[in-house]
Amino acid sequence: MTEQVLTVKIDGKTLSCKPGQSIIEVADQNGIFIPRFCYHKSLSVVASCRMCLVEVERAPKALPACATPVADGMVIKSQSKIARQAQKAVMEFLLINHPLDCPICDQGGECELQDLSMGYGQSESSFYQSKRAVKDEDLGPLIATNMTRCIHCTRCVRFGREIAGTPELGAVGRGGHMEIGTFLKQGVQSEVSGNMIDLCPVGALTSKPFKYQGRSWGFGSHSHMSAHDCLGSHLSVHTQVTNVGKEQRLMRVLPKESHHVNGTWLSDRDRFSYTANEQNRILKPMFKKQGNWIEVSWQEALTLAAKKLSELKMGQGQLLLSPSVSTEEGYMAMKLAVHLGLETCFSMLKQDLKDQFSGVGVSQITMHDVKQAKNIVMIGSNPKVHQPILGLAIRQAQLAGAKVEHLTASGLTLNYQATQLIAHPRLWVNHLLSHAQSQNIAFEGIKSVNTEVGWGQVDLWVLGEGVLMHPQGSEIRSLVSQMVQATGAKLLILTEGSNTAGLSIVAKELDVNLSDRPYLQKIGIHSEAIWLHQTHPEFDIPFNETIYHQLKKSFVVATSSFWSDQMKEYADLVLPIASHYETSGTQVNVMGHVQSYQAALMPLGESRPAWKVFKVLGQLLGKTDFSEIEALSDIQQLMKLSVLSHAGYDYKVDQLRPANQVSLLNISAKHPMACDAQVRHAEPLQNTMDQLRVRISEQTLQSLDIHSRKTVVLFSGAFSEVLLDISHDIADGCIEFVGDYRELAGSWLQEIELGNGA
Amino acid sequence: MSSQIIHERLASAIDQWVNKFPKGEQKSATLMALRLVQEEYRWLEQPHLDAVAEYLKLPKIDVYEVASFYSMYQHQPVGKHLVKVCTSLSCCLNGAYGVVEYLEGKLNIQCGQTTKDGRITLQETECLAACAGAPAICVDDKFYHENVTAQTIEKMIRPLIEEGA
Amino acid sequence: MSQLNQVCYRGIEREDSYTLAAYQAIGGYSAWRKILEEKTDRNQIIEVIKASGLKGRGGAGFSTGLKWSFVDKNNPKQKFLVCNSDEGEPGTCKDTLILSKNPHQLLEGMAICAYVMGATKAYNYMRGEFFLQYQRCEQALNDAISAGLLGKNCLGTGVDVEIFNILGAGSYIVGEETAMLESLEGKRAQPRYKPPFPAVSGLYGMPTIINNTETLASVPVILEKGAEWFAQLGTKGSGGTKIFCVSGHVNQPGVFEVPMGIAFSELLEMAGGVRKGRKLKAVIPGGTSMRILSANKTLSMRMDYEDIAKMGSALGSGGVIIMDDSTCMVQALCHMMRFYEEESCGQCTPCREGSGWVYKILKDMVSGKARPDAVEQLYTVAKKIEGRTICAFGEAISWPVTSFIDTFREEFDYIVANQGKSWVESQVAGAHARAFGWHAKDNRDAS
Ligand SMILES: Cc1cc2nc3c(=O)[nH]c(=O)nc-3n(C[C@H](O)[C@H](O)[C@H](O)COP(=O)(O)O)c2cc1C
Numbered sequence A: 001m002t003e004q005v006l007t008v009k010i011d012g013k014t015l016s017c018k019p020g021q022s023i024i025e026v027a028d029q030n031g032i033f034i035p036r037f038c039y040h041k042s043l044s045v046v047a048s049c050r051m052c053l054v055e056v057e058r059a060p061k062a063l064p065a066c067a068t069p070v071a072d073g074m075v076i077k078s079q080s081k082i083a084r085q086a087q088k089a090v091m092e093f094l095l096i097n098h099p100l101d102c103p104i105c106d107q108g109g110e111c112e113l114q115d116l117s118m119g120y121g122q123s124e125s126s127f128y129q130s131k132r133a134v135k136d137e138d139l140g141p142l143i144a145t146n147m148t149r150c151i152h153c154t155r156c157v158r159f160g161r162e163i164a165g166t167p168e169l170g171a172v173g174r175g176g177h178m179e180i181g182t183f184l185k186q187g188v189q190s191e192v193s194g195n196m197i198d199l200c201p202v203g204a205l206t207s208k209p210f211k212y213q214g215r216s217w218g219f220g221s222h223s224h225m226s227a228h229d230c231l232g233s234h235l236s237v238h239t240q241v242t243n244v245g246k247e248q249r250l251m252r253v254l255p256k257e258s259h260h261v262n263g264t265w266l267s268d269r270d271r272f273s274y275t276a277n278e279q280n281r282i283l284k285p286m287f288k289k290q291g292n293w294i295e296v297s298w299q300e301a302l303t304l305a306a307k308k309l310s311e312l313k314m315g316q317g318q319l320l321l322s323p324s325v326s327t328e329e330g331y332m333a334m335k336l337a338v339h340l341g342l343e344t345c346f347s348m349l350k351q352d353l354k355d356q357f358s359g360v361g362v363s364q365i366t367m368h369d370v371k372q373a374k375n376i377v378m379i380g381s382n383p384k385v386h387q388p389i390l391g392l393a394i395r396q397a398q399l400a401g402a403k404v405e406h407l408t409a410s411g412l413t414l415n416y417q418a419t420q421l422i423a424h425p426r427l428w429v430n431h432l433l434s435h436a437q438s439q440n441i442a443f444e445g446i447k448s449v450n451t452e453v454g455w456g457q458v459d460l461w462v463l464g465e466g467v468l469m470h471p472q473g474s475e476i477r478s479l480v481s482q483m484v485q486a487t488g489a490k491l492l493i494l495t496e497g498s499n500t501a502g503l504s505i506v507a508k509e510l511d512v513n514l515s516d517r518p519y520l521q522k523i524g525i526h527s528e529a530i531w532l533h534q535t536h537p538e539f540d541i542p543f544n545e546t547i548y549h550q551l552k553k554s555f556v557v558a559t560s561s562f563w564s565d566q567m568k569e570y571a572d573l574v575l576p577i578a579s580h581y582e583t584s585g586t587q588v589n590v591m592g593h594v595q596s597y598q599a600a601l602m603p604l605g606e607s608r609p610a611w612k613v614f615k616v617l618g619q620l621l622g623k624t625d626f627s628e629i630e631a632l633s634d635i636q637q638l639m640k641l642s643v644l645s646h647a648g649y650d651y652k653v654d655q656l657r658p659a660n661q662v663s664l665l666n667i668s669a670k671h672p673m674a675c676d677a678q679v680r681h682a683e684p685l686q687n688t689m690d691q692l693r694v695r696i697s698e699q700t701l702q703s704l705d706i707h708s709r710k711t712v713v714l715f716s717g718a719f720s721e722v723l724l725d726i727s728h729d730i731a732d733g734c735i736e737f738v739g740d741y742r743e744l745a746g747s748w749l750q751e752i753e754l755g756n757g758a
Numbered sequence B: 001m002s003s004q005i006i007h008e009r010l011a012s013a014i015d016q017w018v019n020k021f022p023k024g025e026q027k028s029a030t031l032m033a034l035r036l037v038q039e040e041y042r043w044l045e046q047p048h049l050d051a052v053a054e055y056l057k058l059p060k061i062d063v064y065e066v067a068s069f070y071s072m073y074q075h076q077p078v079g080k081h082l083v084k085v086c087t088s089l090s091c092c093l094n095g096a097y098g099v100v101e102y103l104e105g106k107l108n109i110q111c112g113q114t115t116k117d118g119r120i121t122l123q124e125t126e127c128l129a130a131c132a133g134a135p136a137i138c139v140d141d142k143f144y145h146e147n148v149t150a151q152t153i154e155k156m157i158r159p160l161i162e163e164g165a
Numbered sequence C: 001m002s003q004l005n006q007v008c009y010r011g012i013e014r015e016d017s018y019t020l021a022a023y024q025a026i027g028g029y030s031a032w033r034k035i036l037e038e039k040t041d042r043n044q045i046i047e048v049i050k051a052s053g054l055k056g057r058g059g060a061g062f063s064t065g066l067k068w069s070f071v072d073k074n075n076p077k078q079k080f081l082v083c084n085s086d087e088g089e090p091g092t093c094k095d096t097l098i099l100s101k102n103p104h105q106l107l108e109g110m111a112i113c114a115y116v117m118g119a120t121k122a123y124n125y126m127r128g129e130f131f132l133q134y135q136r137c138e139q140a141l142n143d144a145i146s147a148g149l150l151g152k153n154c155l156g157t158g159v160d161v162e163i164f165n166i167l168g169a170g171s172y173i174v175g176e177e178t179a180m181l182e183s184l185e186g187k188r189a190q191p192r193y194k195p196p197f198p199a200v201s202g203l204y205g206m207p208t209i210i211n212n213t214e215t216l217a218s219v220p221v222i223l224e225k226g227a228e229w230f231a232q233l234g235t236k237g238s239g240g241t242k243i244f245c246v247s248g249h250v251n252q253p254g255v256f257e258v259p260m261g262i263a264f265s266e267l268l269e270m271a272g273g274v275r276k277g278r279k280l281k282a283v284i285p286g287g288t289s290m291r292i293l294s295a296n297k298t299l300s301m302r303m304d305y306e307d308i309a310k311m312g313s314a315l316g317s318g319g320v321i322i323m324d325d326s327t328c329m330v331q332a333l334c335h336m337m338r339f340y341e342e343e344s345c346g347q348c349t350p351c352r353e354g355s356g357w358v359y360k361i362l363k364d365m366v367s368g369k370a371r372p373d374a375v376e377q378l379y380t381v382a383k384k385i386e387g388r389t390i391c392a393f394g395e396a397i398s399w400p401v402t403s404f405i406d407t408f409r410e411e412f413d414y415i416v417a418n419q420g421k422s423w424v425e426s427q428v429a430g431a432h433a434r435a436f437g438w439h440a441k442d443n444r445d446a447s
């Protein structure tokens, strides 16, 4: 069947289009600009601002181009007298209650109202009565409001309802008294709220961190990638040359449209992590001499590092590598590690590596597949907070009719409709087996079980943090991937950081010694030297006293952008490294999408791109192949990212290990706002968190003989008293932290102890 | 939370309205749920709105949007009885403002205010669809008084002031 | 004198007219029984309604038969009928009487319409204050269900028509049909942009018909007595009867169901003529959203769609507001515009901003603060709203404003030139600027 084609005429141009398209869509496709405020291609059409009124031949009055479907032979005039008069009238109405404060407005220079009023407004309005004033609301640390400027286009309201799925803003009151707000005067909670700033055509909703920072016309814009989740949203990073000297500053980060990742949206974490760029940075190489930090030159620092590392015996040192660094610097770091005989680890969460799962090549899936899925099962996954852009895609699938089911240890607050099967993690394997049985899928050598799950024919499996850190992670991955092979379903195994896939590829390439022991045990063996690259163990891994003492005992070289308080105590030598935004490189996302990016600005202080530092270190260690690397492109040639498509996952579990029996399990995943040092230093993001509470069921409290109702005392390394949140929504035998639990991050799927509080 | 505000009797009254709409469209009952809650508590404060949201399983903002749109919902403390005088055109042509002034004097309050004893709140309202009986008054959003005169007003407000005393 | 109360108000003079017994005694439910028995072809009914010339009585006057034919009966989706009993248009008080005195006839009309369109569920949406009317309708509904006439499996024929009475919560705009659908969905009553039309995507996105109370209550009588009978009651383009609500400066205001095309003068006479022997000054013939007519235009006017349109206004909802020569037109308009400012839903720009602007200018005029060019400004602002809004509320602002100015320009110029002093006060003996002084005997010749 060939698709029907219609012909219309807009402003004299004959254009072909599809039935069902609106006039404005056809105009946009053909580069004809029709003014608009309420219309946005990603949102529903409300036709309320009336700015897009155009003349349509034979229609008795001007029609809204955004809501009028094209018809064959339609003749549309967007510039005729009728159209212009209508547009001018609407513009005048919009301006009568709009303040004339463009010079001090943060939107100045990129305000759709300001732009259009040049073309459609009159120089002088006949409105002389007093303008409406609207009280502002505090929407939290990310969004600044000036609601008197609001033109009621409701884009922000529709974004919350339609895209984010967290309706928090609404239209309150009616007529001329209608205001956009939360009514409650409470902040917005969404993980993607910053998009409302982009959507707002005027200066009513602006970026709070960006307030009064500058005017967009002086900005340089750079394509970059975010590094806080395994999807890697595409960014447009804006920088400005400051008046003093030639120094550049990061001004703000906006989404860059990309079909296969983030569309036009961006998570708040990706949008605001730039605010950390000048916070607590390591600006010079430093060396700890008899307990005191002293500045040293790069030359001295590198020589010292080379000396310490070369003295190591095989297997006596470790490299702990952030899973969010570029593939190029990861390549260089691991190459060094291989030469030095260091054990390498870039997984901070995994407890079980029996299947050698690395994150490469498993998820042969695109964002489009996710949105098209019809029956999605998500195990131990909460994309709304951990991978917000994926959360939006799942929501889109659900709105299009998909059934979504979660297997989780505690009830999730989701932004889409889903059924949640709440079960203790040690039962998850059982649930998988019974599902397989209901679908007549058999596993060699594995007995079936008798529990009921009604998932039906699943066409997309998503395995999240809960599986990554699960002691039976290999079993779960293996069972699911076998079912995927049997049924042709899609599989998405979410990974840590932004570049697990890229690092895994080069690790294989370099034959890196990646141990199958979990990280926790790894650092526990006595290492003589530990090299931390962009990691802070006290936040990034399950941390305890023993590890701390081990770190203090070893010679710790930290190549890092940011300080941390504890690092000052355990590190011995720090080398300042360019931050993510100051780095050029390549990332491979969890869907196998390879993307390179250029540094948006010069490294701060004396910090240097990591790959250059590692090259010099290699040379100092007398490794000739490091001398041949002159530029980033040389590394890229060596990386061979093409192996990607061939890699697979074929681990078959033959025997199920019994699940650990622990009396109380902490199921909290690593806090999304503590995922890496850049995010941990972004103050606006850190301020979004609620107070720490511990969620637990009544049943569990009783079984622990705890009678306090308000607080409990927690033993995890140290004692702390924590507010209680007694809930039915959590599996018995589990606790979960909610709110600000950054400090308690490192104990996921570990045993934990509680005692009576108040 | 909601169970304290929406007690059993209120809940069953709301359910009757929920049942008028197709399954899964309980949002449709928002208007009446708010009204029933208002009849119970006289005016609507945030906990009332939240209770309705929780009871009907709706995002809170959905309820706020509705509550702030329709004019019968009271968001400020009001008296036990609401006396609303129509001041739309037909009633005005028949002296509606005289009625307002008369009641203001009688109750010793300004329009929009509540008597000291908390019994009566006087408000203006728009056309009540009783224009052929102008001037018209509606008491407690239910009971109409048409062609009002000084005498009929006396008769109308006496029970409101005295009943149950 | 024309015969009164032949259609929607038939039988209401009986004290117990709202009971099932009384309604059946005058032949009520016979049309519905016949349809159920004969399983009348729906197209046949549509043809009868078309031939009767019945047009929507809610204000827009769209052919009812034609509207019914837009819904595809064979569409497998759930379909809905909505009866618009909001009666919000100032000057209109006709549906209230149908609801309280003749509820069964409305229910019968709704059942027939639901049958024709294949809807098994129907909602009767009444404005929030219609509490007693609601109780009457509930009683009638329960009685009819008990008698097997409505509900599931009507009279054992397998036809389902479930009717639900609904109450609003205070809003004029909810009377606009798509706003009513939003309200039924439990949302703010914000009109939807059309297309899509409700017949395609209405309540919960399903095919829906919305008709006014008077429209639906007319249906049983038309089917009982025939299209011909109904049509000939009225005039060529305006079949049947219409309920007019005569209010304002008349001696015996009231609602009169009269044949279409009755002379305005006769209607005025029915209402006891202009009060206290004052002179007729102006008439709003169809609720305050319609254009005002000066007295001289109404002298020979007939009350039907065509003739009122010829005079420059519209029949609208049938709310006929009479103003005598003591009325200050600026004050009156200012009052009306307070209403529209208050009731705008606020979603579309020209209405939200324009309604407030218009009201501000008028308040300035009345309080003597208007600028010299205020009348011009008022006129152009009103003009800029017209035809540019989502729903007809825009016209409901624009038409009164422009017609008041066109007809009574000198009063507007006078009040601006004289710092708020009213033209009538200076020119007409006994006129009070606010014209709203009150005492029953002040206002009317006691009868
Ligand atoms: C602002 C506005 C208010 C309206 N109010 C009412 C009303 O109160 N009652 C009514 O029946 N129709 C009202 N209407 C007309 C309805 O939109 C709709 O045309 C009518 O209910 C259709 O029924 P009908 O074809 O039987 O007249 C209003 C329209 C507008 C634009």
Ligand code: SF4
Binding pocket: C173, C190, C191, C343, C344, C345, C346, C347, C348, C349, C351, C352, C389, C390, C391, C392, C393, C394
């Ligand atoms: S014209 Fe007025 S009432 Fe109608 S949709 Fe627009 S703002 Fe709402």
Ligand code: FES
Binding pocket: A035, A036, A037, A038, A039, A046, A047, A048, A049, A050, A051, A052, A053, A064, A065, A066, A067
């Ligand atoms: S863009 Fe079309 S009405 Fe707003």
Ligand code: FES
Binding pocket: B086, B087, B088, B089, B090, B091, B092, B126, B127, B128, B129, B130, B131, B134, B136, C090, C091, C092
């Ligand atoms: S104007 Fe008062 S009831 Fe209609």
